[in-house]
Amino acid sequence: MPSTLKNWRIPIGKTRYNQTVFCNFNKVHHWKVAGATGSGKTEFLRYLVTYMCMKYSPDDVQFAIVDLKNGVSFAQFQWFPHVRGVYKTVPEAVSAIHAAHETMVERLQEVERLRAVFQPEPVYPRLIVLIDEGGELAPANAVLDEDKELRKAAMHLLSSVVRIGREPRVNIIYGTQRPDNDTLPVSIRGQMEGVFCFRTENELDSKIVLRHEGAEKLPWIPGRYLYKSPLVKYDIEVQSPYIPDKVLRRIIQPLIRCESQRTATQQSDAMCTDNQMADGDDGIGLETREKRRRWGRSE
Numbered sequence: 001m002p003s004t005l006k007n008w009r010i011p012i013g014k015t016r017y018n019q020t021v022f023c024n025f026n027k028v029h030h031w032k033v034a035g036a037t038g039s040g041k042t043e044f045l046r047y048l049v050t051y052m053c054m055k056y057s058p059d060d061v062q063f064a065i066v067d068l069k070n071g072v073s074f075a076q077f078q079w080f081p082h083v084r085g086v087y088k089t090v091p092e093a094v095s096a097i098h099a100a101h102e103t104m105v106e107r108l109q110e111v112e113r114l115r116a117v118f119q120p121e122p123v124y125p126r127l128i129v130l131i132d133e134g135g136e137l138a139p140a141n142a143v144l145d146e147d148k149e150l151r152k153a154a155m156h157l158l159s160s161v162v163r164i165g166r167e168p169r170v171n172i173i174y175g176t177q178r179p180d181n182d183t184l185p186v187s188i189r190g191q192m193e194g195v196f197c198f199r200t201e202n203e204l205d206s207k208i209v210l211r212h213e214g215a216e217k218l219p220w221i222p223g224r225y226l227y228k229s230p231l232v233k234y235d236i237e238v239q240s241p242y243i244p245d246k247v248l249r250r251i252i253q254p255l256i257r258c259e260s261q262r263t264a265t266q267q268s269d270a271m272c273t274d275n276q277m278a279d280g281d282d283g284i285g286l287e288t289r290e291k292r293r294r295w296g297r298s299e
């Protein structure tokens, strides 16, 4: 079922005056999340996924999660039906980005076909490629030549998605400690209009992320960041929401139970089919029963 959902305002935290701040995925499509180690980027990304999975159905939003910290931060998120996969190595990440790019191209081709004959277009489920620790994808971090080529291909595909992913609703959220030229080429960085900049190590990093200083002066409080978007006049200082592990467990554990029940049902269906075969309800079973009867006779 294609999505018809219009409201893509997502609460992203509170100001020091206790006002809730929202970002809008219908208006800004690609986002970078940057900041020093321990500043709260991953927790914020985990919150974003959880919030959207709780609010929207898989017909509205789907995620391809690239967790280049070996999958440790998003392992539990595989249980959300919205999540296409959690990809934890560079080759896995490249194939996930490739698949998202393919989805984008297929959607664009379908739109073109429909527009040509004045047919209404479906509203596709939003596909969000969320990359945590994107710096690991940088071609500069490759050891072997072939590895470098793989990473360059990933950057090339990402650059295509940020340029034309808006209409087919394929979005990128790219998290990294420092999106400089090595980790995120300007061709990609420049197209990511939304910024969540957590505290940076120094002024230079702040300038790279925000194009001005300031993030290095944020108080050293995990989850504190500057929000920059074409929709707001000035950067806003925000404290991000935080989902403690025990709350996440409460949300996800029933999904794991559901999945194991589904697997158990599938297994018992398979056993049922085996029994039917043994009873002779299909061709193979009949043959087996016939053989047994004949063997019985000859014995």
Ligand SMILES: Nc1ncnc2c1ncn2[C@@H]1O[C@H](COP(=O)(O)OP(=O)(O)OP(=O)(O)O)[C@@H](O)[C@H]1O
Pocket (backbone or CB within 6 Å): 035, 036, 037, 038, 039, 040, 041, 042, 043, 044, 177, 222, 223, 224, 239, 240, 241, 242
């Ligand atoms: N909004 C928040 N409120 C309270 N505590 C937080 C918040 N965000 C993060 N923290 C705390 O800070 C710790 C570090 O956060 P997180 O792992 O998200 O940092 P990071 O920026 O992703 O670091 P790295 O780049 O090294 O992975 C978390 O384990 C958590 O305890």
